[in-house]
Amino acid sequence: MKTIAVDMDGVLADVYRQFIDMHFQDTGEQLDTKTIRGLKEREAFPLLEKHVHAPGFFENAPLIPGAKEALKQIHEQYKVFIVSAATEFPRSLQEKQSWLNRHFPFIPWQQMVFCGSKEIIRTDIMIDDHFKNLDAFQGKTYLFTQPHNENASSGRHLRVNSWEELVGLLATNKQKKPFL
Template identity: 70%
Template sequence: MKTIAIDMDGVLADVYQQLIDMHYSESGITLKSSDMVGMTEAEAFPHLLKHVHTKGFFETVPLIPGGQEVVAELSKQYKIFIVSAATEFPLSLTEKHNWLNKHFPFISWQQMVFCGSKEIIKTDIMIDDHFKNLDVFDGKTFLFTQPHNEKSSPGKHERVNNWNEIKKILLG
């Protein structure tokens, strides 16, 4: 059975929406992801570090549409691993674990990989929104479109814009 490593933030978990919502609640200003195209997350969200270090941030992130359903379908034909560089934000470890248990109950604890660098990941396929993770990966790579990577050429990675595209490619 082929294996897939799937990133959490920006692929399954809509951190952009979470940050937009937090920015609005603090400032009353509505940010639009279309205004952030080509900007790093730190450039787009001036209070990024404050927010990702806020208790509850990772546990309450909304789902990216289609991810839950497509990952469930993929899990019937592939061995799925959810891989997150969670050690960068220590509060996120428990919160991400809880979030996955809530939204992806079919993913067991053995399929949750919380790490620092993803260069140790050795699956057949990786789906991620950051080049730093895909560029060091040896298997087939899919770049999940997010505002920070939208202007960039995907290079050797295949760009996917949503979960329906992933479903068409990997499930036919």
């Protein structure tokens, strides 16, 4: 069975929505994803450090639309590992595991990988929204579109804009009917 490494923040968890909502709560200023397009997260969200250290930030992030249903279908065809850089923000370790257990109970704890650098990951496929993680990866790569990477050329990484699109591509690669 082929293996897939799936990033959490920006691929499963909608941390952009979380940052935008928290920024509005703190400042009354409504950020628009069009105005932050192409900016690194720390540039787009001036209160990022405050928010990622706030209790509940990672545990309460909303789901990316279609992620739960798609991952359930992918899980039937591939061995799925959730790979998340979590050691930079120590509070996130417990919160991310709790979030995954709540939203993706079909992913066992043995397939949850919390790390610093993802360069050691050796699955067949990696899905991530950051070039720094995909560039060092040896297998097939999918770049999940987020505002910080929208203006950049995807290079050798296949860009995907939604879970529905990704599931269709994975099904095509397996030469079967699309899942959705």
